[in-house]
Amino acid sequence: MESRKEIPQITPTDSHRRIVRRLVRSERSASLATTLSRGNQAIPYASVVTYATDERAAPILLLSSLADHTQALRDDPRACLLVSQVHGLPNPQTGPRVSLLGTMQKVERDDPRHPALQSHFLGRHPAASQYIGFGDFALWQMEVTEAHYVGGFARAVWLGNDWLSVAECASTIADGGMEVLQGFDQDQQSAIAYALVMTSGLDLSVEDSRWQVVAIDCDGVLLRDGEGGAAVPVWLPFAESVSSRQELAECLGSLAQQGQRIAVEQALNRT
Template structure:
């Protein structure tokens, strides 16, 4: 049950593009300060934010690294408390200089509007190391998830290898991107680009929105990723054939 809860919590975070982040206020000492921010998650389940130097959160984190991020399924109707939510608690620090450019390129693939931020307000990538996770999947489905339960095995590829895989899919298999998006999210779009690959899934972008594609199996090497994408493409083509018969 705990393993399933961790899976559900990770999936909700993967599927989300925006969260509520809370830091310890420097201006109002001792009080939490919340705001809304885009984010992405890495293979270890750490959260990455791109924050302006003039932002309150940058100032707060420079004084106190403690923060949390909350993501949730917004209820279109009915009781919001019946819907899943995750609060990730941890400590944030600036991404080291030697990792910054490759990680920023990844962030900009997922959020292309952030390219313009390079010229404004001294934006900086911050990465939160996860300490503990609170997951509520609905009434009575409540868990604290420990760090070792949250993290997954690190795949063999690095950020440069991920960028190469993404480029290969966009250059040579753009049709597969469109088919997979239609299969999983029932979205038809002329322009569909892969932006990110993580061990348990990938992201496709269409119509200025990111869509998470869950893999059937966790992938720890590039061949496993290839097999998952081939499986998804084949399933999409079979579904399309059924519709056109």
């Protein structure tokens, strides 16, 4: 038998942790791997699911009790969620992806966490409001124990669960972030969203000025079409993560100035 080769391990850094959080927060769908029972055998089973994240960046899923992966999780809650940004790349293996390992826990409707988790999920998937109340659907949350991030060839690193936002900081921003935003007038709030959209490099389907901030976390904001269009909500990152209301206020103030400056420059270019 061929001997197993030792794989060089990269020591994770705060940069790796921030990249993983941003990757997980920015996506809306992933591949879920579970263990499916077939008679006296257990076989690997993968499926595509939609997900959202809580204030720490921990995944939240809405699953039907009729789905095979849900039945698999009842028997064995261990799971792996693969989140990637490889679509459209000539070589998908050069794109960033992360495998989140842990266990899935069903969140009952009378659980104190349920209202907040449901709000997080509907913020990312508004169309789910049509069926989230059905009896055969339930929220599940992943308790992540490890994460394996691959940023491209020879750029792989194992992390524990310390890539998640620190709970105290995460709850401070989640509970007070929108209150900080309300300290800015409507024009400034529009400028904040405008700056994030214009510097994102993304080709978004909604007119740039129509995006509105609807949720804030330690790493960025969730935007949606302010005119109620069908565009999918999008999460965009801050240049640097924030850990306090003061840092958030300073970040938003800088974005407001940047957005106003971009708008003026574009207006001048049109004249």
